[in-house]
Amino acid sequence: MRPVLVLTHVPYEGPGMIAPGLDAPVRVRTVVGTADPALPDVAEISGLVVMGGPMDADDDRGHPGLAAERRLLAAAVEADVPVLGVCLGAQLLGMALGAPLLRRHGTEIGFAPVDVHHDDVVLGPLGSRPTVLHWHSDAVDLPPGATLLASSDVTPVQAFRAGSALGVQFHLEVDASMLELWLGTPGLVGGLEDDQVEQVRLDGARVLPTLVPAARKVVQLFAEQVRTRG
Template sequence: MSQLDCRFPKTIYVIQHIAFEDLGCFEDIFYQLGFRIRYFEAGIDDLSTALQYTGLTIILGGPISVYDTEHFPFLTDELLLLKQRLTQQLPTLGICLGAQLIAKALGANVYAGLHKEIGWHKLTLSTQQPNLLTPLKDLKVLHWHGDSFDLPEHADLLASSEYYPHQAFQIGKQILALQFHLEIDPEHLEKWLIGHYVELQHTGIDIKQLRADNQNYAPQLCDAAAEILQQYLSQLDWQHIPL
């Protein structure tokens, strides 16, 4: 890993939308790099601390949608705070719902996709150079989403899939949005299978196949995730951030 700026804040702030979707394999990577981690629960905790933080804030996934503000009013405040954060170009990583929230906060439309995408599939990487996701070439990643979004203005598209043309994008060096789950820990998938059981039954997903694919593909994905995360951290630009 490239040398981090000495001013790099050593705590990572993380917003969760459901308890079992945590940092996964990212957590061990951060600990190995000497970081601390502080979680915030959306809908319960005051998210202003996490979204006004000048260090890295990560926004994780969850089973709700960006447009579910009638049922989950906290999303309105979360989006407002996130919009202010992104305007300041503070370092922000969004995963699944987190990526959709970033897209919405940047003015892009977020909407239900034509097909639920749940399972292990390869991405089509864009020709964007450099592309942070290059380590994912020829690897299968875990998809678990039913919503899609338009590409925000000034965003660089990093990856697509058959049904979801906007799987990942980056804006400058600070903002990274991933529709898929790069963070999945191979030892913790069972929590997801239990937590999302109703959805899996409703969509006819083969749980046994998901479990087998996890054993086959997740370890390699964790290795690639470490490389991508370290490269993202090393490129963050702290010169213009108030610390």
């Protein structure tokens, strides 16, 4: 079976519980600092997962590998390769498909609900108004021809479907141990007050026992698409 390529941008925003749920060979790469990275052709992969990161999705000058990621995302959708973009990954996916990035559109950090507008073959297990983990200030518009799947008051495009690709602005990969890692990472919590950090921790203890099993089902459905491609 061809591997699933997972693109990461910083060490603390890895694939989390996505990778073990794929039931496929996984290749994790970080290419954000390389202007011309040697990325595989889409014919060589069975799926593509692009994770989050603190950089702006259009900051090609500071992070020249982002342009190569967007090209690969566009090629994957064109070739009908299953794609999952998470947070920054969703923004890169949206830009790859022609949507503008909305810098500093609105900050969402912590657990809060999103409204689901359309059923999706992969996102369905989350339900109609799931409480999910947000950690972003940038957003992306809906790409031309894409289907809006979920929104929040702050972020009108929380999830979208474009052919073989699913973009989610929120974080499906985080379980309790990964959340604790994030809450101890200065680059993530440096702008938060101690009581805000503690509130995220408390909300995680309340929400994750329900959210994690649903998110694992989402990953399983994405994995089924990957296995179909083989």
